[in-house]
Amino acid sequence: MEKFPWWSEAQIKLAEDAKKFTDEVLIPLGERDVLKKKFPWEGVKQIATKGWFGTLIPKKYGGRAEEWGVTGAAIIIEETSRAGVVHTPLGTTMFGSATQIVHNGNEEQKQRWLPRINKGELIGCITMTEPYAGSDVAGIESTAVREGDYYIINGKKRYQTVAAAADLYMCYFLTSSKPEDRKAYTHLSAFVVEKGTPGFHIEKVNDTMGYDGLYNCYLSLDNAKVPVSNRLGEEGEGWKIMMSGLNVERILNAAPTLGPQRECIRYTQQHLERRLQFGRPICEIATNQFKLADMIWKLYLSRLIVYYGAYCADLGKDVPVEAAISKMFASDSTMVTALDAVQCMGGNGVMKIYPVERIMRDAKHAQIAAGTSEILKLIIYRQGVRDLKNDLKVPQRVIDPDINMPLPLGKPLPRKPGRNEADVLAVLAENYRINPGLHMTMEDIKEWLDISDADLVKYLEILEGQGLAGLYRTRKGISLARATYTGLQKAFPPEHYQYFGTWADPNDLF
Template sequence: MEFSISSEQQMIIDTVKAFVEQELYPHEAEIERTGILSDEVHEKIKQASLECGLYAANMPEELGGGGLDAVTLTLLEKELGRASFALQYIVARPSNILLACEGEQREKYLLPAIRGEKVDCLALTEPDAGSDVRSMKCRAERDGDHFIINGSKHFISHADVSDFVILFASTGIEDTPRGPKKKITSFLVDMGTPGFTVEPGYNSVSHRGYQNCILNFDNCRIHESQILGVEDHGFDVANEWLGGTRLSVAAMCLGRAERALEIATQWSAERKQFGQTIGKFQGVSFKLANMSLELKAAELLTMHAAWKLDQGNMTDTDAAMAKLKSTEMLGMVADEAIQILGGMGLMDELPLERIWRDHRVERIWDGTSEIQRHIISRALLRPLEA
């Protein structure tokens, strides 16, 4: 594994860092105050990211995307992660799952998403089906060459600004050695399709301005040509997507933690108490050391997983370790940074209280910390048939 950063990668890092500081940071305070990302700001950031070539950096170059390898993409997402999530997600990473599009689907969904003409969202979670995806109740029943969809989804990120949804629904039951299990199929469903409505979601303490929504399907009729991938094999499509997404979460947490550590370090070098800077007190300096250590450990796990993804041999355990370590590390770093700054750390003049609030969802979405630990332990025990 090569630990050095190439000149091209450094150029990308510098470009993204400048973009974040110039295009994203100026809007953070307003979003935190109002909880709203205006259409004007959204479009401004989107156009700026298109102009500088950051949009759809994860998609193949031959399709019009950035064509970045996993390591370089992880470095890019780390820098984006320093900003408010409501702002940085606009520098879109269309779902890799769209690469499963075939035929007319490519022209209708994949290519417009890469060009920034359409935005996708992913609908997997339900009120009674979070980590236990197979228990989903949203169903799609075949009716000739159509499917009739009924059910609901919730916690669907940015569905309020999306043009279509990548929907996972139950399409039957199959017998397995462990008993009956639901078959899952993924579909591409356009916003505005009769029988499909989008409602505002819940107020969250994390990621203000980034909305979650509730999707309702009431006899929503779609054509079989809107199946993404193979009927009854939606999990095959999802499994390809989940690993890369968990790496994205890990990378963004690295960027946020790095920003928090920088603020805490600067404060420790300038703030004076009892006649000296507080960084000279062991109670503070050891905190900084531990924060830096945990950040580096999480970074190494994440970059190692990204490197293995480029080699074509990243495992579920690699992605799980990266997400688990990075998300839990961010919580520790944010909390310690606030402790070092004292009362000022909780004031909204600084981004620390936001980073502290925002970190909490990272240990839940895209697979809870408990799910990641299950993945890791399962990989250890299965070879022993335990």
Template sequence: MDFGLSGEQEMLVETTRAFVEKELYPFEAEVERTRAVRPELVRQVIDRALEAGLYAANMPEGLGGGGLDTVSMCLVDRELGRAAYALHYLVARPSNILQACTGAQRERYLFPAIRGEKIDCLAMTEPDAGSDVRSMKCTARQDGTDWVIDGEKHFISHADLADFVILFAATGEEETPRGRKKRITTFLVDKGTPGFEVLPGYVSVSHRGYHNCRLRFENCRLPAEQVLGEPHKGFEVANDWLGATRLQVAATCLGRSHRALELATDWAAQRRQFGQQIGKFQGVSFKLADMKLLLQQAELLTLWAAWRHDQRMMRDEDAAMAKLAASEALGRIADEALQIFGGMGLMEDLPLERIWRDARVERIWEGTSEIQRHIISRAMLRPLGA
């Protein structure tokens, strides 16, 4: 493996970082204060991202996307991750699941999402079905050629801005070697469909301005052409296209870790106590060294997993290790950076207290740290029959 970046990748990193500093950083304080992103600002960020060639960069060129490989996308996401999440997610990566669209679905959902005309969101999590997806209670039953959806979802990110939902619902049961399990089907549901309601979610301390929502389905009728993929094959759709999402989380964690470490390093070099810069005290300098080590380890794991994905060699445990390492490194780096700043680190005048708050959710969403450890250990033990 070549650990160096190509000229194109270096230019991509520079372009993305310049975009973040010019188009996103200036609005972070506003989003923190108002806990929202103005509709006109949403449109502005999307339009500027389209102009910069950063929008839908994960989608194949043949579909109108940027056609970046996984390593390059991780580099982009790392730079975007430096900014407040409510802003940088607008530089969208339409869900790769949409590549499963066929026929009229492509014109109605896939291509508008790539062009920035429509925003999608994924609806899987429920109040009683978080990590245990198979226990979902939101159901879809067939009625003639239609499907009728009933149930609720929660913690559905940016559903308030989305034009349509990629919904996972239980559609019966099947026998497996490990007992009966629910079959899952994936649907495309337009906002405004009768029987479908988007409700406000919960107020989170992490990622202000980036809202989670609750979805309610009551006798929501969908025609057969709203099925994404094949009926009862929802997990196959998810497994085919969602493998890289944990790498995206890992990469954005790297971006915030870089920013926190840079802030702490600059502070340690400038702040003076007892007649010298605080960075000259081992209590501070050793923290910086440990933070750098954690970040470098997480970055190598993430780019390694991304490289394996590009080579069609990535295993579930590769993405799990990247997500686990990067999210936990961010938590420690943000905490140590704040410690180096002392009391000033907790003040809203600096971005560090936001990075510290935002870091906490990364060990929970897209699979908790415990789930990642389960994936890794299962891969180790299964070949031995354990």
């Protein structure tokens, strides 16, 4: 696959090495483990020999973060994701323990865990979801109560991928029930809970529709005694720590959708070129060509988005939108690509001797884990609108006397004095003329009038009381305003609101 022009020489070499190693070592192991529904221990051991568990760990602790970075992590996970599910414990260790400890741990914690993670001796698992807190992760109910040098933890976690196999569990627990802390998002704290902690055990092992061979578990904490020295950051910083790691987590949850897309294309093309029906290879049938074309452009765009997000993360940029888009688009694309691959391959597509049926089942997990596609769209909308705020501002428009229709101005008009409610009503009425059906924000009105916030509120409330204006309020106060029909009549005569394009025949108008 393409090596992007912004990749370093070290990252290019890593990509070549990862592809060769995956083809020669991991794919034979991974496919066998999947068919046997066996946890990919041998693949994990093989990956450990490459030093890839230390991709996001600084050189000081034995890793290669300065050399490979998030881009390198994405490269490794893309390639290894072609080999069944062996990439998953690698990924959960990267973003489920290593990055959190690197960025939020103290020196003692880093020395205690990072060298062993780097060697592949410790597997990590990130645990957020609870029976009653999923997408609303701020609603975590499991509690951690401090008693001296320990926290006594009670609660449950569920849907934890690679739980049971993992050694380190990145957990978030409720440490304050005060309403003011909940409002300020300082009610949670972050902990590394180690396998073998008394009172910490597997409650259920789920049998999922995909990810064959991977453990997916419920965890139970019953008066589990966790040392204060296992808390990351200060008490109350759990939400901040959780959010700080989500962008990298989402990028690295998008990366493992790329390998399966490539495998779907590979096996589909093999089938289409070698399957003859109606006297010719079915790759000559246009509908099959269209499906493969769709798979290819989805892969190209998925890779571009994922590696752009990884590159920006390596530059130290905050990338909530890029991470959300990469996770959503790549996982949705994989789902569609897998379905198309199965369809193109017909009966062979649903046979376990080919990986496409497994990829189809696994793809649904990718649309849910680390933020559902729906939650990601909310993030894209909210953060995206903020990021694009300056570009989304619509210019002032006025009725152009030449064509007798609204046109945007190159520069805003000088603001008129806002001396009374009549001046405000005139602006609201003029807005109806230019933007019929739309309210005005407070900022919109102030683009036309030189007026203080207090006076504007006062005049709008006077107009509302007189039935001349309709107002929409939020908890912060007046948000939107418009002139009522009565207000329009009071502001200007009826002919003021009339305008007709020059193409309209006056004889047809009334």
